[in-house]
Amino acid sequence: xxxxxxxxxxxxxxxxxxxxxxxxxxxxxxxxxxxxxxxxxxxxxxxxxxxxxxxxxxxxxxxxxxxxxxxxxxxxxxxxxxxxxxxxxxxxxxxxxxxxxxxxxxxxxxxxxxxxxxxxxxxxxxxxxxxxxxxxxxxxxxxxxxxxxxxxxxxxxxxxxxxxxx
Numbered sequence: 001x002x003x004x005x006x007x008x009x010x011x012x013x014x015x016x017x018x019x020x021x022x023x024x025x026x027x028x029x030x031x032x033x034x035x036x037x038x039x040x041x042x043x044x045x046x047x048x049x050x051x052x053x054x055x056x057x058x059x060x061x062x063x064x065x066x067x068x069x070x071x072x073x074x075x076x077x078x079x080x081x082x083x084x085x086x087x088x089x090x091x092x093x094x095x096x097x098x099x100x101x102x103x104x105x106x107x108x109x110x111x112x113x114x115x116x117x118x119x120x121x122x123x124x125x126x127x128x129x130x131x132x133x134x135x136x137x138x139x140x141x142x143x144x145x146x147x148x149x150x151x152x153x154x155x156x157x158x159x160x161x162x163x164x165x166x
Contacts, residue, residue, distance in 0.1 A: 027121035059096030
């Protein structure tokens, strides 16, 4: 159910997040820890490093994941869906994910294991503002930003997938 994440502060002191936490918090800590290695605990896999993802302009559709990209102005939404219910880390390690312009704002969305959230956050950490969709509030929480107009912690209202138009 839950996972633990171990990161180090700027003085090298180990920090850990214990028990359950929302995906946006795991993603935020994964980006914050960069470029240091990241290890997190998964109840099925034990201590593990998140997979490495490559960002490419025109990636082939990977067999393990489906990517759906939407754009509205400079706001991008990347929905990631596993192709089968049980996803192995090795299935996604080294896979290519679709490129998003670095001057864009990106919302990551999907029902994913926490280790995949941390991998996606690290892969897209270079965009202008990076947010993770929080389905319980229908908001995206900004977890990394180079834009003073979108500081970390900002919440953007986002329509859940499949919502009827207003």
